[in-house]
Amino acid sequence: MNKFSKKLLSNRIWYNFVIVKFLKIKYVLKDNNYNSEYNSYNQGNWIQPYQDDSLAAYQSYNQKSSFTPVTLSWVINARAPEKLGKIDKLRDRIFGPPEDDPQDYKLILNNVTGVIQPGSLCAIMGASGAGKTTLLNILNFRDKSNLIIESDIRVNGRPVNLKKISQYSGYVKQNxxxxxxxxxxxxxxxxxxxxxxxxxxxxxxxxxxxxxxxxxxxxxxxxxxxxxxxxxxxxxxxxxxxxxxxxxxxxxxPLLFCDEPTSGLDAYMAIGLVEVMAEQARLGKTIVCTIHQPSTQIYENFNVLCLLSEGQIAYLGPRSQAPSYFSNIGYNCPSNYNPADYFISILSIPSAYREEAVIGSQRICENFKQSSYQANILESLNMLHTNYYLENGDYDDETSGYNSSYFEQFKWLLWRNFINDIRTPVSSKILLIQVLFIGLFFGLIYLDLELDEKGVQNTTGLLFVTMMNVGFIFLFPILNVFIGEMPVFYRDQRDRLYSPLIYYLSKQVAELPKYLLMSFILITIIYWMANIRNDAGVYFSITFTFILMIQCSMSFAYLISVSTGNIEISTALAGPILIPLILFAGYFLNNDSTRAYFIWIKYLSWFYYTFEILMIELWTSYDFIPCSNPFNNVTTPGGTVLCKNARCFANGDAVLDQYAVKKVRFAMVEYRITYFADYFNESFGLFFPKIKAS
Incomplete structure (x- = not known):
């Protein structure tokens, strides 16, 4: 390994090591800041609605159950910054954002307090924009959406963060x-x-x-x-x-969060799902869900109701007592009328008479603050925060990694990848058709090449155009499949199912056999139809080089797909990025002709190293290249006959000199390891901010 390649290898490995470590540290610091932000507001004076008498029946069952029943309590304030103009955004970028000004923020949740007991199936309801989804997301520490949040969220009186609440809860997303x-x-x-x-x-x-x-x-x-x-x-x-x-x-x-579980379902399916949820609540679990205008039958399956209006609590207590409570403050629900529809109608804020509606909504919320229900909440909060309880044991303060070993993760991820590939054969069939078509088409064009001065150009051109096509046809299928699985990956990371590294390795290993087989078929067809060289050693060496190049193309596909997260954007960017890398690979532009300010592009291109290796492997041992016609007669338009020496090459070294390829043995190993590790680390490193954003 020469001095330059050693320096290149060490610099790139060190660079990627620093990048990955930095991203890991950044991810951990952001996570810790996020958790501390969520638990910085109240010091302990809060949470719980009136408990329905029927819930007491679950206590004997809970003592026998295999999980620890939990009481969820919270106090939350959340505000969002107002939209800034372009000048304000530019100012913030240059000078930094100004100190917080209350007038610059919109209040999303205003001193929202509550408690939900074991055995509760709680429905969070309200008009559009009331803060239902925001409350649910804050309770389970998901998608803070650039909100400034001050909160104290507890389970059985104990403060929790994202890692801790993941031990207690599950989250059923709307999608x-x-x-x-x-x-x-x-x-x-x-x-x-x-x-x-x-x-x-x-x-x-x-x-x-x-x-x-x-x-x-x-x-x-x-x-x-x-x-x-x-x-x-x-x-x-x-x-x-x-x-x-x-x-x-x-x-x-013991704790479940559900975001709009019945959305998109017909009445029969929605009732069936809510009945399943109610059955789980009867087992002593705490279930909190947002729901939009449920039917009467669905509504009656809930035993706790939480009504929001303009970011405030309008009611939080037993569902069965809600009609009588609202009747006492002057809002009588008509008989034979769905209470859920009625409550939402009196809490909605129509734009036609917004001011009057806001005043009415504020009156309802103020009445609740003075009610016995709110008093019970505050009393329960004090009790929970001073004497928290755990009936059937305790949970660890911190998660201790994953629930399964790395080997178990790798085995099951590999199994899932193979199943997915086998049951979606269309992409593999299309890839096989591409390989056979390109192989046979190129093989027929370059059929039985002769090794003379013309054969040098033909063989070199064949190797390069094959390299280009291999790089492209194995890259785009990965973009589609990999990005399609990103939502599943991000969801699984929130649930800590497996390590990102294990997922990445399993994808590489699962895809490898297919692409190895396809590349082997393509190179075999082209190599022997074109009669590139009747040497099995050269054949296997060239085939192995192409396989390593495919690995780099796959890593590049992972890199660009993780960077964008969008199929259309990745596909649109892949071509413009690859064109300069191909242009500086050494075929279209001689290596010695590359200008100094563009030389860095050459060293970023795995096509450059692949072409260099292919040329070395093919031409190194050629001691003599025949020249079929050393002199060509060229007739000019004026009729003068000139004698011109044809472009002949004495041996393989002369061909390498012509393309400015340095004759360095074992370049394949050093460069391939460097660049495969490079693109691997870069694409894997980009997982960390993406996981945080998910």
Whole structure:
């Protein structure tokens, strides 16, 4: 290894090491700041609505249950900065943002306090813009959306942060996120083996999967594909929503958050899902969900109601007592009228008479602050914060890594990747057609090349155009597949299912056999049809070089897909980025002709190193290259006949000199390791800010 390549290798490895470490530190610091921000507001004077007498019936069951029942309590203030103009944004970039000015912020949640007991199925309701989703997201530490948050969120009286509450809770998102090629049972089995800890045996995990399938009424669909829209027919929307719920209860968490669980479902499916949730609440779990205008039958399945208006609590207490409470303050719900619709109608703020509606809403909220329900909340908060309880044991203060070993993660991720690839054969078939077409097309064009002065140009051109096509055809399929799985990846990272590194390695290993086979087919067809060189050693060396180049192209695909997170943007950017890398690879522009201020592009291009290696492997051992016609007669337009020496090469070294390729043996190993590690580290390093943003 020469001095330059040693320096290049050491500098690049050190650079990527520093970048990855910096991103890791940045991720940890942001996470800690985020958690401290969430727990900095109140010092302990707060939380809990009136508890329905029927909830006491669950206490005896809870003492026998396998989980610790939890009481969720909170006090929250949240505000959002007003939209800034372009001049203000430029000012903030140059001089930094000014000190906080209350007038520059919009109040989203205003001193929202509450408590939810075990056995509760709580519905957070309100008109659009009331703060329902914001409250739910803050309670489970997700998507703060640039809000300035002051909060004290506790479980059983103990302050929690993102890591701690993840031990207690599950979160069912409004949008269903699955790997559609898996069956319902396969999906839950994958979740069980990565979510459930080492204390459970293999048989117990399988039994838990069967139990959850029964609890969520998914028995008929357990062997059906989840589905990929029109591409692969799968289970219904209601079954998908129940599957999302089943995914979160696979570990039997005592606390569940659900964001609009019935949205997009018909009445029958929505009732079925809410009944499943109610059954889980009857087991002693605490379930909090946002819901928009439920039907009467759905509404009556909830036993706790939380009404929001303009970021304030309008009511928080037993659902059965809400009509009488509102009747006492002058709002009588008509008979045979859905109470949910009535409450939302009196709390909504129509734009036509906004001022009057805001005054009425403020009056309702002020009445609640003076009510016995609010007094019970404050009394319960004081009790919880001074004497927090844990009935059936305790949870660790910090998570101790993942629930499964790295080997277990790798095994199940590899299994999932293989299943997904086998059941979506369209991309593999298209890739095979491309490979066969390009191989046969190039093979016929360059059929039986002769090694003379023309053959030098033809063979070199064939190697380069093959390199270009290999780089392109193996890059774009990864962009589509990898970005398509990003929502699943980010969700799994929030749930700490597996390590990002293990996921990345499993994707590489799962994709490798397919791309190895395809590259082997392509190179074999072209190499022997064109009769590049009747030497098995050169054939395997060139094939291996192309395989390593494909690895670099795959890493580049991961890098650009993680950077953008969007298929259209990644596809649009890939071409313009690759063109300069190909231009400076040494074929279109001689290496000795590269201007000094562009030389850095050459060293960033894996095409440059690949072309250099291919040229060295092909031409190094050629001691003699025949010249078919050393003199060509050229007739000028004036009729003068000139004698011109043809461009002949004495041997392979002369060809390398012509293309300014330095004859360095083992360049393949040193450069390939450097650049494969480079793009690997860069694409893996970009996972950290993306995980935080998710």
């Amino acid at each position: 269903d996120i699955f790997i559609g090629t898996m069956t319902v049972k396969e999906w839950l089995t994958f979740q069980a083996f990565l979510r459930m800890g080492h204390s459970y045996s293999k048989e117990e995990k399988y039994d838990r999967v069967d139990e959850v399938i029964r609890q969520c009424n998914l028995i008929k669909a357990e062997d059906s594909y989840i589905g990929l829209g029109d591409t692969l027919k799968g289970i219904s929307g209601g079954e998908k929503r129940r599957l999302a719920f089943a995914t979160e209860i696979i570990t039997n968490p």
